[in-house]
Amino acid sequence: MMRRALAEAVATSLGAAVAVSEAGSCAEAEKELSRGAVKLLLLDLSMPGMNGFAGLVSLRTAYPDVPIVIVSANEEPSLIRRAIEFGAAGYIPKSMPVATIGDALRAVLAGDIWAPPAASELPLNDDTAHIAARLAELTPQQLRVLLLLAAGKHNKQIAFEMDITEATVKFHLSQIFRKLAVQSRTQAVIVAQRLQLSNSGTATGAGAAMPETGASAGV
Numbered sequence: 001m002m003r004r005a006l007a008e009a010v011a012t013s014l015g016a017a018v019a020v021s022e023a024g025s026c027a028e029a030e031k032e033l034s035r036g037a038v039k040l041l042l043l044d045l046s047m048p049g050m051n052g053f054a055g056l057v058s059l060r061t062a063y064p065d066v067p068i069v070i071v072s073a074n075e076e077p078s079l080i081r082r083a084i085e086f087g088a089a090g091y092i093p094k095s096m097p098v099a100t101i102g103d104a105l106r107a108v109l110a111g112d113i114w115a116p117p118a119a120s121e122l123p124l125n126d127d128t129a130h131i132a133a134r135l136a137e138l139t140p141q142q143l144r145v146l147l148l149l150a151a152g153k154h155n156k157q158i159a160f161e162m163d164i165t166e167a168t169v170k171f172h173l174s175q176i177f178r179k180l181a182v183q184s185r186t187q188a189v190i191v192a193q194r195l196q197l198s199n200s201g202t203a204t205g206a207g208a209a210m211p212e213t214g215a216s217a218g219v
Contacts, residue, residue: 006042006071013102024048026055033063040109042092045072045083045197052196053086054147057132060087062140067108079197080119085128086195087136090114131194137179145172149185150192 007020023029026049067089
């Protein structure tokens with residue numbers, strides 16, 4: 001129901017020519033992106049597979065040319081600001097009227113960053129912005145290794161889950177340590193833990209992706 005409402009809001013805001021497709025998880029949203037025709041992606045922080053801001057950072061790393069807008073029930077200004085710092089091009093609270101959603105999406109499509117006024121007025125957190133910039137240097141494979149490391153996986157387990165050799169895992173870890181400017185697995189895990197949400201809303205999880213012929217939406 002949430003996905004359908006979001007899709008209708010997107011179509012109403014951007015016009016009938018917009019084509020909207022839906023996805024039920026972060027993994028399904030990535031499949032939509034892999035087709036190569038996506039112009040804009042809408043994600044709910046609570047949708048399956050997001051894992052805090054990890055899903056946002058992962059998709060931004062893999063598809064840097066596709067702007068991502070977070071749609072969430074959580075309206076905490078500091079959390080909204082963190083989403084922007086971790087690479088979101090916009091943040092739309094679900095309480096926003098359709099007209100405002102349209103304004104936000106058009107602003108993002110025009111290359112702007114959009115967030116509610118209360119969040120926009122908050123100063124940047126230099127520490128978070130610094131970490132976000134370092135995470136952005138990781139390749140999709142390296143980011144996945146980091147997230148598995150943060151989940152408590154050993155090298156052998158990481159190698160099994162990613163279908164790579166332990167030597168490759170060790171190589172990725174060396175690159176991760178260098179790019180994050182850390183010296184150990186523990187320090188790398190601490191960086192990865194910054195991707196977790198400090199606040200959690202009651203959102204059902206929604207994502208929307210917009211192909212060049214229109215838009216696609218998913219929750």
